[in-house]
Amino acid sequence: MVIGEKFYEKRKNNYLNLVKRQNRAISIMSTARLIIFFIGIILTGFLYTKKYIYLSISSFLCFLILFIFIVIIHGKIKRNRNYSLVISKINSNCINRFNGKWKDFVDDGEEFVDIDHNYSFDLDIFGRGSLFQWINTANTYLGRRKLKSSLSTCLKSAEEIEKRQEAIEELSKKLKWRQRFEAEGKVINEKIGDPAPIIKVAGDRNSVYTNKCLILIFKILPAITVSMLILHFATNRVSKSIPLLLIVIQIFLLIPKAGQRFKSLGVVYEFKNSIKIYDKMIKLIEKEKFHSAYLMKLKSNLINDKYKASEQIKKLVKLCDVISDRRNSMYIIINILLLLDYQYMFALEKWKEKCGGNLQKWIDTIGQFEELSSLSIINYDHPKWYIPKIIENDLVFEAKHMAHPLLGEKGVCNNLTIRKPSTVGLITGSNMSGKSTLLRTSGINLVLAYSGSAVFAENFCCSIMEIYTCMRVSDNLEKNISSFYAELLKIKNIVKASKEKRKIFFLLDEIFKGTNSLDRHTGAKVLINSLSKKKTLGLVSTHDLELGDLEEESNNKIKNYHFREYYKDDKIYFDYKLQRGISKTRNALYLMKMAGIEIENDIQK
Structure with missing residues (x-):
């Protein structure tokens, strides 16, 4: 258990103990209210029957005032109890963010999922297991949409981002205020609709x-x-x-x-x-x-x-x-x-x-x-994470010990620098070695950087760029679009943006995988060469090892990286550490064999 989790656990227990005390007070007030009511009725009636008219009226008024006072106190304690319950639940959610149970949060922003968005679908910004689900504490209709906008629209000036960084850092230190602010939105248990x-x-x-x-x-x-x-x-x-x-x-x-x-x-x-x-x-x-x-x-x-x-x-x-x-x-x-x-x-x-x-x-x-x-x-939860430096003019992406924020402590840190003269990183490696994860790690940290929050890195510097991705593509039967054509449409948007001389940061995962190997190699080579000559930075993952020749052919505008695996006791292991150069290993046949597919030894060789 980390320090942050212990802290939230203590706050949660404090509020639960407070709820117990408040419940006892509510019970006492309920009993007192009942006793006062009956004593007031009995005493007033007794005085009235004895012809003490003024005393009976005085008795009635005194007990009425006392009864109203107890009702008011009772209502106040109940409202405070409700706040205590909500704040204890908020701290429980904070604990779940640490132990990985945040994927069970009800509000995952599913309605914001857009498979045609430039990057949000590929980078898990919305939906189950998303960045939105992880951090969202907004309850109002506009609050949720403000957060959606800041995570899906990254076109801000460096000055604006820096002002937001200062604001977010200040709010991070106001934990009690933030939790009370969140509680106000949740204490009435109903959905806050479009205003x-x-x-x-x-x-x-x-x-x-x-x-x-x-x-x-x-x-x-x-x-x-x-x-x-x-x-x-x-x-x-x-x-x-x-x-x-x-x-x-x-x-x-x-x-x-x-x-x-x-x-x-x-x-x-x-x-x-x-x-x-x-x-x-x-x-x-x-x-x-x-x-x-x-x-x-x-x-x-x-x-x-x-x-x-x-x-x-x-x-x-x-x-x-x-x-x-x-x-x-x-x-x-x-x-x-x-x-x-x-x-x-x-x-x-x-x-x-x-x-x-x-x-x-x-x-x-x-x-x-x-x-x-x-x-x-x-x-607040990750004080060691880095507040990014935003560069307005130059094209740069530089990260030291960067990992995926949604993976938490399980994330493996890597260093990555993309800037002139090497504007494209070409990543090769075996299946499951970490290529796609690195692409998503780079993209989602960039999204956080533009939003004004801290990023999961020891050092992070970037310029303001439009993010484009082409990673998750599939057939769309409703629109009669094949996965290959869907991929082409995404790449078309990237090429169009680059031709308009806009600053682009692109992430391409296994491009043109839906066609034959010759066309895939030729198309990828032309595309990567073209993007390396524009005002762009980006990463491309591929199994096509021959694309590694582009580093020399492009005069180092394209730089090779790879992930590797190792074998121990007839098992495959990955260290998920980014290395320079082209991958020298393959593991597809081994994985097929593990899946139960019989492969002859001479084929494996």
Whole structure:
């Protein structure tokens, strides 16, 4: 067990112990509430029967206040217990990241899998066993998509990446804040949906509900109607036809644009819980003190000279609570009497007029904090990993003791340098020796570097390049595309990008494997030579040992590397260490033999 795992285990146990204490407190409060209720009823009834009217009233009020106080305390403890449970679960997830059980996390970003993306499918960025599944702690709709965007769009300036590095490093040190921030998104056990409908409602304006004369009329009219009803039933001095006429008028007033009001108020009600989550998360951001320029700028989206976002979101939360009364069975009658739909629309339109246009910015800011918090897990859990140096102008990929981040401690470290004059690394080696893993290791660390997080390396330096891969290709029956043609389409995109003089980092695994050996060799040779002359860097893995001649033919623009295996006690072993030069070994026949395929000795020789 590593130090980080022990730390999270301790935090998890602390919160579980806290939950036990809170459960005991909840049980005591429940019992106390019941006792107070019965004692209050008995004592008040006893005093009333003894004709102590004032004492009975005083008794009733005292026990009522005490009962309400206990109910409030009981509710507060239950809410804190829920937070404790969520935070203990968060620490359990942190433990699972260390021991390799993170592949069981429910949210793996499967909906973001795109086999046609330039690199995300080949590098396991989304889906089961992916980078997204490993680090994601975002719960809001936009937070998840912000993280998706930062992992699948690597076109950022060096200045922006450096600002993000500073922000992520700062957040990594705010463990308690990050876990509370994550807990706020999880404490209400429901999926936080796309906020587009509530953002649209907040952004739309309707001048009808801001008309001061109309507002005055619709506030006075219900008051008159209710007054006439009270006077009719209380004094009989008012004919029943007057309140009935007023009620009929109000019914007709509720008919115009009823559908529009129903839709707008319905959307607000639908997002009631989401808005409450946003409220809590915004408060946490506003209260926290940040030092990095990137985080301070994000926080400034929530605060201006006139108001704080939390103050306005709180008003929206209160409005959501009263709008939820529309689900009450008595609402139709009350709505007719008080024209509540109009009152709610007046209040909603007033809120929208003041700050409705900022709602998207606020929710977007929450999402950005969630994205950065997810990435900061890497920096905190792996303090020895390296913060990459980003070079803006030159073309370079340089890594020392680099390994695959998703493999954790099982990853084997390698050194790799790709820069002028050698811009292409050609990797040969036996099956299962580590060629594809090295390609993915290089690519996924580059993705992390561009996102602003630490990478699994002792030293890492790179320039800003577009990543292109051609590794996992298969037949697509739906589109009637063979694996070979699918591979050609990917390579076509790489060639097109290189011709446009864009900076490219490419990863090609066993190219043209779907055709005959002669065409494969010729095609690979032409492609590699062509890419070596462009503004590109890249790695190519192959079993075609004859391609090793390209190093000499290209005047060292292409450099040979290989992986090797060794045999012991009639078993095959790999050290997964990258070596210079062309591979001198083969193991396909040996592996076939291990699979049960009988191979004659003279063929093996």
